[in-house]
Amino acid sequence: MSKNPKQTPATPDDAADESPPAASEAVPSNTVKDPDNWTTGDESMTGAQASYLKTLCEEAGEPFDPALTKAEASKHIDALQGKTGRGRNH
Secondary structure, eight states: OOOOOOOOOOOHHHHHTSOOOOGGGSOOOOSSOOGGGOTTTTSBOOHHHHHHHHHHHHHHTOOOOTTOBHHHHHHHHHHHHHHHOTTOOO
C-alpha cells in the first residue's frame, strides 16, 4: 500500500510569482478609437456628451448644437478642450 504525497495548498507567495505582463508586453488597447470608426457614431450624442459639450461651448463662447451625433460631439469636445484647456490635464 503506497502513500499519496501530501499536497500543500497554494499560498499568496505562489501567486506573487505570476506577475502581470509589463506594459511593453501588454495587449494593445482598443479604448482609443477614431470617432469616424465608431459603430454607433451616427447615433445621437449621449446625455453625458451633451451636458459636457454645453459646458465647453459656454466656456468657449460658441453655440451648442443639440443635433450632433456621438462622433461629431466627440470631435467637437476634443476641439473645445484644446481651446479651453479643460479636460486635458488628466
